Amino acid sequence: MYNALKFKRQQKQQYQPLENDQPLDNPEEHRGAICLKILEKAKSSISSLSPKSSSSSSSSVSTSPKFKNNNNINNNQDKDKDNRDRDKSPLINRGQQQQIQNASKFKEEEEEVEDSNVILNRQPQSTDRKMKEMLMICIAGGTASGKTTVCEEIIKRLENQRVAVICLDSFYRPLAHEDLENVASYNFDHPDAFDWEYAQKAIKELKSGNKFHIPTYCFKTHTRLQETVAINGIDVIIFEGILSLYSQGIRDQMDIKIFVDTDSDTRLSRRVMRDIAERGRSLEGVLHQYEKFVKPSFDEYILPTKKYADVIIPRGADNVVAIDLIVQHIRSKLNEQDAKKLNANDKVMEND
Ligand SMILES: Nc1ncnc2c1ncn2[C@@H]1O[C@H](COP(=O)(O)OP(=O)(O)O)[C@@H](O)[C@H]1O
Ligand SMILES: O=c1ccn([C@@H]2O[C@H](COP(=O)(O)O)[C@@H](O)[C@H]2O)c(=O)[nH]1
Numbered sequence: 001m002y003n004a005l006k007f008k009r010q011q012k013q014q015y016q017p018l019e020n021d022q023p024l025d026n027p028e029e030h031r032g033a034i035c036l037k038i039l040e041k042a043k044s045s046i047s048s049l050s051p052k053s054s055s056s057s058s059s060s061v062s063t064s065p066k067f068k069n070n071n072n073i074n075n076n077q078d079k080d081k082d083n084r085d086r087d088k089s090p091l092i093n094r095g096q097q098q099q100i101q102n103a104s105k106f107k108e109e110e111e112e113v114e115d116s117n118v119i120l121n122r123q124p125q126s127t128d129r130k131m132k133e134m135l136m137i138c139i140a141g142g143t144a145s146g147k148t149t150v151c152e153e154i155i156k157r158l159e160n161q162r163v164a165v166i167c168l169d170s171f172y173r174p175l176a177h178e179d180l181e182n183v184a185s186y187n188f189d190h191p192d193a194f195d196w197e198y199a200q201k202a203i204k205e206l207k208s209g210n211k212f213h214i215p216t217y218c219f220k221t222h223t224r225l226q227e228t229v230a231i232n233g234i235d236v237i238i239f240e241g242i243l244s245l246y247s248q249g250i251r252d253q254m255d256i257k258i259f260v261d262t263d264s265d266t267r268l269s270r271r272v273m274r275d276i277a278e279r280g281r282s283l284e285g286v287l288h289q290y291e292k293f294v295k296p297s298f299d300e301y302i303l304p305t306k307k308y309a310d311v312i313i314p315r316g317a318d319n320v321v322a323i324d325l326i327v328q329h330i331r332s333k334l335n336e337q338d339a340k341k342l343n344a345n346d347k348v349m350e351n352d
Helices: 004-009 031-049 070-077 096-102 107-116 126-131 147-157 177-181 196-207 264-278 283-308 320-351
Strands: 135-141 163-167 212-218 223-231 236-240 256-261 311-314
Touching: 135 147, 135 196, 135 283, 135 320, 147 163, 147 236, 147 256, 147 320, 163 196, 196 212, 196 236, 256 283, 256 320, 264 283, 311 320
Parallel strands: 135 236, 135 256, 163 236, 256 311
Antiparallel strands: 212 223
């Protein structure tokens, strides 16, 4: 079964090693690159299961620029410029292959997938797509608190919904030349590292049911790429990131605000393990960055956003009860929306 967390785990080359870090195993590859490779694999497994190529069908799921792969991007950079802004493969989550197998009837939806690069596992809601407000969920929390893992767990349980994950990482500001020269001194955990205006615009457009092209960020070059991932025709959007509860403009768009609250020793040990195993870092480099930037920014900017959360999840993905309750709430919100829509349609028909 496909596992989205694996994406994140396999992103070791996507980070530029900081000072004192070991060189990357393969400097040609970086965060995005790994992602797209996996996405391509996922895409081919979908097409092999889709009605067009086999008897089974269209699918589920979630797209996230965080998991995009610059290999694909690099290949595409040589292609027609007009195609650059076209959507790339969606992120397929852990539960997705199962969902792919389950969702075999909706050929129409599959076309939508190709159109919007969001894979669907539920019949689109006909003509009201543009009018539709989607459910917006925000998942914040410190580094390695388990945000991505919680996202996965939620998506896995939302079998019949179209879910997209948008990562705050996508809205990192491109680094200035002098910052690039001395990247070990750059604070990726400070609010100023993000383009909030852009992020807010994206969230606002998506919330209103409009298609939006989410930017992609290259963790190797610390620049924003020209490639985007188009998001459209979704039921639920999850906006995930260390500071995703930081901006009031963004918070105001959110229907459910979640803070993943994992003890800092656990987070540090996970970050050390993850960054060494998956992001090509040295112990010294991880600890240096953590002490200089990650911890101070957590204390000053990230932790204070906990007060904005509707739900705080202690212990992250280990907290199955909290995740189940959140998913129940999401389902009931989606049902409310559907009921409202049916009501509105009935009224239109009565008036006709
Ligand atoms: N509940 C858990 N138990 C053990 N390891 C976990 C758990 N949740 C996450 N991890 C691991 O910790 C690391 C960070 O988790 P992740 O979900 O990517 O956090 P975040 O998205 O907040 O940075 C990953 O290597 C992941 O496998
Ligand atoms: O170029 C970059 C961008 C970000 N980081 C670090 O990533 C974490 C946030 O990601 P999580 O998955 O939530 O841990 C943040 O703490 C930054 O320090 C980076 O090292 N390089």
